[in-house]
Amino acid sequence: MRRYSRITGTGSHLPPKRLTNADLVALLAARGIDTSDEWIVERTGIRARHYVDDGVNASDLAFQACRQALAAAGRQASEIDLIIVATSTPDMVFPSTASILQRKLTEAALAEGDTGAAGGAAFDVQAVCSGFIYALTVADALIQAGAAQRALVVGAEVFSRILDFNDRTTCVLFGDGAGAVVLEATEHDGSGPAVLASDIHADGRHTDILCVPGTVSGGQVLGDPLLKMDGQAVFKLAVGLLESAAKNALAKAGKAEADIDWLVPHQANIRIMQSTARKLKMPMDKVIVTVQDHGNTSAASIPLALDHGVRTGQIQPGQTLMLEGVGGGFTWGAVLVRL
Ligand code: UT7
Numbered sequence: 001m002r003r004y005s006r007i008t009g010t011g012s013h014l015p016p017k018r019l020t021n022a023d024l025v026a027l028l029a030a031r032g033i034d035t036s037d038e039w040i041v042e043r044t045g046i047r048a049r050h051y052v053d054d055g056v057n058a059s060d061l062a063f064q065a066c067r068q069a070l071a072a073a074g075r076q077a078s079e080i081d082l083i084i085v086a087t088s089t090p091d092m093v094f095p096s097t098a099s100i101l102q103r104k105l106t107e108a109a110l111a112e113g114d115t116g117a118a119g120g121a122a123f124d125v126q127a128v129c130s131g132f133i134y135a136l137t138v139a140d141a142l143i144q145a146g147a148a149q150r151a152l153v154v155g156a157e158v159f160s161r162i163l164d165f166n167d168r169t170t171c172v173l174f175g176d177g178a179g180a181v182v183l184e185a186t187e188h189d190g191s192g193p194a195v196l197a198s199d200i201h202a203d204g205r206h207t208d209i210l211c212v213p214g215t216v217s218g219g220q221v222l223g224d225p226l227l228k229m230d231g232q233a234v235f236k237l238a239v240g241l242l243e244s245a246a247k248n249a250l251a252k253a254g255k256a257e258a259d260i261d262w263l264v265p266h267q268a269n270i271r272i273m274q275s276t277a278r279k280l281k282m283p284m285d286k287v288i289v290t291v292q293d294h295g296n297t298s299a300a301s302i303p304l305a306l307d308h309g310v311r312t313g314q315i316q317p318g319q320t321l322m323l324e325g326v327g328g329g330f331t332w333g334a335v336l337v338r339l
Contacts, residue, residue, distance in 0.1 A: 004143075004193075005184065006192070006338075007339060009075065010181050014176075019048060024171075033165075035168045058091055059097050062178045063105065065180040070182060077108070080151065084152070086126075086131025086299035090124060128328035132303050133332075134200055140198060153181050170231070177297040200332075203330045210227075238332075242272070243276060250322075262314070262319060267304075268301070269291070288314065289305075320337070321337045322335075323335045
């Protein structure tokens, strides 16, 4: 018998404003920028994405996703002693989006007669599109070590705020959203539900192929606060790194490709997902794909896809899932989970 962490509930939230490729083509045409539904679908698989309205922040999306995840797990906010939010689009420079989320969860819980989540640890993880993989790895380690009992692990992003709508090579790709899981301590002989293994990495030599180079200083934004990406460079790196992370996680867990029931990949580009599936010898009908409806929601994309798979009944209890992602930093990683 040993201590593991396990996922007991999932949730997600998309802001109601939905832009199809046709909406975006019209929006960009008004700026004199040429793109097309055909190009976006053929190169990425994306058909629509969601954007927040003014005044809605990452913590608001995270709050909705967490409420769903708590309900799915049958838990109250007062039972949570750790909140980790993966985001690159935080509400503020500080405090963390996790702290703001904790406040919102607590206020809602108090209104319902629960005591709320105040007092547990809360912090953000910044690993861009790999953020949820990093956050899940950290939460799993804290739970295994006995430092936490029950966590909310969240990916929440408002990438529409950092898009350059004069750059057609990036602005068509990203969207807003949030996904969350409740991760709880459990004890068993290794055959029960658990985070089985994880594998996370970074290579800081590639910081400039995907970045938002601006910062805040002396009351002003210094540098460019909009997203820059060398798409081809990212694409080439992503394919190999995702394969190695997934294979490392399998090796650590003593599992093989054939043991994976579902691949739940970061939703950046259908071609990258197809390539990873091929390398793991998995057919595409074993891959959860939401990129067509969500676009790339960075740290939110994996928990959004996971929740979609659970709620549509595709993913079933007892199944083994490979979650994997890659993003700015350059960061990448994979987590193998038995549900
Ligand atoms: O989430 C973090 C990880 N991020 C990713 O995984 C993104 C990885 N990269 C990609 O997904 C792809 O590289 C993109 C989807 C970003 C681009 O696809 P690509 O097949 O690599 O296209 P490309 O950059 O080679 O561009 C091909 C052509 C270019 O025109 P020329 O030079 O061949 O005349 C671009 O100017 O497509 C043009 N183009 C567009 N045309 C219409 C670029 N963006 C657009 C656009 N509409 N929106």
